[in-house]
Amino acid sequence: MTSSTFLGITTLTYLLCMALYISYLFFRNKTFGNIITGTVWIGLVFNTIGLGLRWYESYKIGYGHIPLANFYEALVSLSWTTVIIYLVIEYRYKIKSLGMLVFPVISIAMAYASLSPNIRDEIEPLIPALQSNWLTYHVLTCFLGYSAFTVSFGASIVYLFKMEKKEPRGSGKKERAELLPSLKALDEIIYKTIGIGFLLLGVGIITGAVWANYAWGSYWSWDPKETWSLITWFIYAAFLHARLTRGWKGKRAAIISIVGFVSVLFTFLGVNYLLAGLHSYA
Amino acid sequence: MLPGIWDFFISVRLTIVLLILLSIVCIIGTIVPQNASLDQYLRVYDKSTYQLLKAAGFLDLYHAWWFTLLMGVFTVNLIACSVNRLPGIARFLHRSSPVLDDSLLKGLTCEKRFKLKQYGQDTRQHFENALQNFLKKPDTATGAGAEHFLAERGRLSRFAFYCTHLGVVVIIAGAMLGGLGFQGYMQLFEGQKSGNVILRETRAQHDLGFEVRCDKFEISYYDEKQMPKDYKSALTVLEGGKEVLTKVIEVNDPLIYRGVYFYQSSYGTGTDTGGDVLLEVTEKNTGTRRKYRGKIGTRFQVEGTEDEIRIDRLVPDFSMDDSGNVFSRSQQPNNPAILLSVYPREKDTYSTWVFAKFPTFHKKPDHPYDISFLKMFPRYYTGLQVAKDPGVWTVWVGCFLMLAGIYLVFFTVHRRIWLRVEKKDDQYEVVLAGSSNRNKEEFAENFNKLFEQIKSIGKKT
Numbered sequence: 001m002t003s004s005t006f007l008g009i010t011t012l013t014y015l016l017c018m019a020l021y022i023s024y025l026f027f028r029n030k031t032f033g034n035i036i037t038g039t040v041w042i043g044l045v046f047n048t049i050g051l052g053l054r055w056y057e058s059y060k061i062g063y064g065h066i067p068l069a070n071f072y073e074a075l076v077s078l079s080w081t082t083v084i085i086y087l088v089i090e091y092r093y094k095i096k097s098l099g100m101l102v103f104p105v106i107s108i109a110m111a112y113a114s115l116s117p118n119i120r121d122e123i124e125p126l127i128p129a130l131q132s133n134w135l136t137y138h139v140l141t142c143f144l145g146y147s148a149f150t151v152s153f154g155a156s157i158v159y160l161f162k163m164e165k166k167e168p169r170g171s172g173k174k175e176r177a178e179l180l181p182s183l184k185a186l187d188e189i190i191y192k193t194i195g196i197g198f199l200l201l202g203v204g205i206i207t208g209a210v211w212a213n214y215a216w217g218s219y220w221s222w223d224p225k226e227t228w229s230l231i232t233w234f235i236y237a238a239f240l241h242a243r244l245t246r247g248w249k250g251k252r253a254a255i256i257s258i259v260g261f262v263s264v265l266f267t268f269l270g271v272n273y274l275l276a277g278l279h280s281y282a
Numbered sequence: 283m284l285p286g287i288w289d290f291f292i293s294v295r296l297t298i299v300l301l302i303l304l305s306i307v308c309i310i311g312t313i314v315p316q317n318a319s320l321d322q323y324l325r326v327y328d329k330s331t332y333q334l335l336k337a338a339g340f341l342d343l344y345h346a347w348w349f350t351l352l353m354g355v356f357t358v359n360l361i362a363c364s365v366n367r368l369p370g371i372a373r374f375l376h377r378s379s380p381v382l383d384d385s386l387l388k389g390l391t392c393e394k395r396f397k398l399k400q401y402g403q404d405t406r407q408h409f410e411n412a413l414q415n416f417l418k419k420p421d422t423a424t425g426a427g428a429e430h431f432l433a434e435r436g437r438l439s440r441f442a443f444y445c446t447h448l449g450v451v452v453i454i455a456g457a458m459l460g461g462l463g464f465q466g467y468m469q470l471f472e473g474q475k476s477g478n479v480i481l482r483e484t485r486a487q488h489d490l491g492f493e494v495r496c497d498k499f500e501i502s503y504y505d506e507k508q509m510p511k512d513y514k515s516a517l518t519v520l521e522g523g524k525e526v527l528t529k530v531i532e533v534n535d536p537l538i539y540r541g542v543y544f545y546q547s548s549y550g551t552g553t554d555t556g557g558d559v560l561l562e563v564t565e566k567n568t569g570t571r572r573k574y575r576g577k578i579g580t581r582f583q584v585e586g587t588e589d590e591i592r593i594d595r596l597v598p599d600f601s602m603d604d605s606g607n608v609f610s611r612s613q614q615p616n617n618p619a620i621l622l623s624v625y626p627r628e629k630d631t632y633s634t635w636v637f638a639k640f641p642t643f644h645k646k647p648d649h650p651y652d653i654s655f656l657k658m659f660p661r662y663y664t665g666l667q668v669a670k671d672p673g674v675w676t677v678w679v680g681c682f683l684m685l686a687g688i689y690l691v692f693f694t695v696h697r698r699i700w701l702r703v704e705k706k707d708d709q710y711e712v713v714l715a716g717s718s719n720r721n722k723e724e725f726a727e728n729f730n731k732l733f734e735q736i737k738s739i740g741k742k743t
Contacts, residue, residue, distance in 0.1 A: 063504070125504040125509055127510070128511070128512055128513060128533035129533055131512070184723075192692075195691070196692070199692060202685055202688055203685060210678070214536065215533060215545065216547065217465065217536070217543050217668070217669035218465060219671075220457075222316065228308075230308060231305045234301045234304055234305045234308070235305060238297075238298045238301040238302060241294055241297050241301070242298055244691075245294040246294060271312075275312055275313075
């Protein structure tokens with residue numbers, strides 16, 4: 001079996017997880033919840049094997065590089081880090097309803113990676129500029145950061161949805177909203193995941209700077225990807241200052257978190273498609 | 283007046299506004315091309331827009347005076363906030379006193395008390411154990427008819443804010459120090475040496491004070507694809523003509539000498555000078571084929587004749603612009619071509635382009651020779667990025683402080699729990715109080731649990 005087979009199964013498993021998380025909203029019981037989490041774990045195992053095999057295959061071809069070299073590999077790795085961060089948060093806060101927002105994002109990423117005709121999924125050689133161990137540290141920390149922000153985005157959407165549904169009384173929708181975690185817990189998750197993401201993206205930006213200094217002789221060149229990662233970081237920094245010193249919580253915090261996520265998306269995707277720069281290969 | 287300015291600079295609202303402003307400026311910086319050429323701008327903007335953008339500094343906004351001003355205000359804001367909070371935080375340099383007096387009690391978020399009939403060595407031991415299990419082995423003090431206990435953990439958390447902001451200030455200082463260095467570029471053919479760098483921003487020459495020679499340049503490709511796998515240059519540093527250091531550099535592995543970094547950044551082939559080409563010349567009359575290897579710019583005689591051929595020019599990636607001028611699209615040998623001048627004895631002199639990949643192209647029946655371009659042995663030059671940045675280590679120290687600070691903000695908590703046992707009449711009053719600088723709700727929950735535990739210990743013993 002090749003890495004593509006495993007990653008294909010991973011995509012299907014994540015799609016299944018998405019369906020299961022949505023059904024969980026209607027059929028809540030402990031066993032079912034455990035089955036869903038088990039399925040996520042199975043998906044993660046397939047994802048890990050797929051990435052590991054792909055790494056191994058790249059050595060067999062003679063290129064020998066970690067699967068972080070093109071957009072296909074980026075999407076698959078990003079899904080992998082997001083599932084890991086998601087599982088940590090689910091375990092820590094015992095909240096499953098974020099899955100119904102996080103897994104659609106992951107499934108779209110995986111399905112787009114494997115089905116889109118614009119994405120080449122073959123293993124490609126690495127250009128000299130990327131041949132460095134810093135590639136692993138830099139990309140992995142950035143991706144873990146993006147993943148934490150994705151989970152925070154999921155929590156923000158659930159937060160706003162739940163706030164909305166609190167208003168009308170006596171409707172069925174209200175009861176369903178009751179099934180969601182408390183606003184307080186969601187707010188806490190938004191804050192904590194942003195904190196984690198902020199630290200990881202910070203490490204990602206700095207490892208990138210160290211690498212750039214070593215490869216190009218300049219730790220910062222205002223290249224669009226660099227600049228956008230900084231913009232994202234500024235937005236979350238503003239969020240943290242507003243929260244820690246001015247007590248911004250709840251709805252306002254959720255909205256800033258969504259704005260931050262839009263910036264994350266632009267940093268990851270928009271820059272590559274709309275702007276040109278040093279990161280044009282990624 | 284002065285207090286007004288001070289209040290302006292210590293406000294976190296200013297910080298938030300600055301972060302948003304910086305974000306907006308950076309967004310503009312990624313949309314408006316920075317430091318592009320006039321041609322590139324005129325393709326996107328009309329002349330008046332261009333002039334307006336240029337005058338406002340938007341075409342090089344990271345170096346515009348108002349960007350510097352923005353960063354300056356940001357730095358002052360950071361420092362002012364830090365100074366402002368200094369007195370409040372200085373007391374955490376030392377461990378807190380275990381003595382719980384009433385003024386201290388007022389400032390604590392959690393407080394509960396109960397009455398106890400008996401209090402002795404046993405109970406004290408149990409209380410201490412409970413505090414130790416909750417946080418840490420407590421410090422104790424006795425005085426004024428009361429016993430005091432304090433368990434304290436995570437004092438460092440109070441300094442997280444400082445660490446982070448100091449880190450940012452240090453980074454900015456490092457970036458300013460970097461202004462004392464330079465960034466530039468140099469090209470060296472194999473065997474060539476130079477002590478001059480062309481500066482990136484001003485395009486001026488900068489004398490290094492020593493020389494660098496390229497001894498050898500090598501390039502390897504991935505098998506099937508014409509994609510470079512690796513390129514390396516063997517460099518030698520010469521100080522007053524004497525060799526002092528030799529290193530083979532490649533992408534991601536620079537040479538460092540006297541604080542100057544030499545990075546492998548590009549390469550190219552000398553298109554008009556240097557390098558050899560291998561040609562096959564067929565005499566049409568006789569059908570004789572002969573191979574010739576010659577340098578670009580030289581001429582050779584076709585054997586057995588008095589005819590001569592000159593190799594005028596080599597272009598690795600042949601292309602023509604709108605007005606018909608030949609240029610090389612890249613330095614990759616994608617479509618190598620040579621320009622030859624043929625001087626036949628009997629006929630007119632003519633010039634012709636010969637393509638390695640399209641041998642039949644440009645062949646004419648009236649030409650006395652069929653010439654094929656078999657191979658090229660170009661003379662490579664290595665493109666070196668040369669930089670000196672005296673602030674770079676300062677920046678790294680700042681980055682480290684900042685990340686350590688952010689880590690402390692999110693993953694450490696300063697928690698303190700006081701316990702006071704005071705004899706009042708024939709009873710003992712037990713006061714449990716505490717505070718936490720973060721996660722206050724979680725702390726309050728745990729505090730209540732601890733209180734119940736302490737209370738039940740008191741009842742049992």
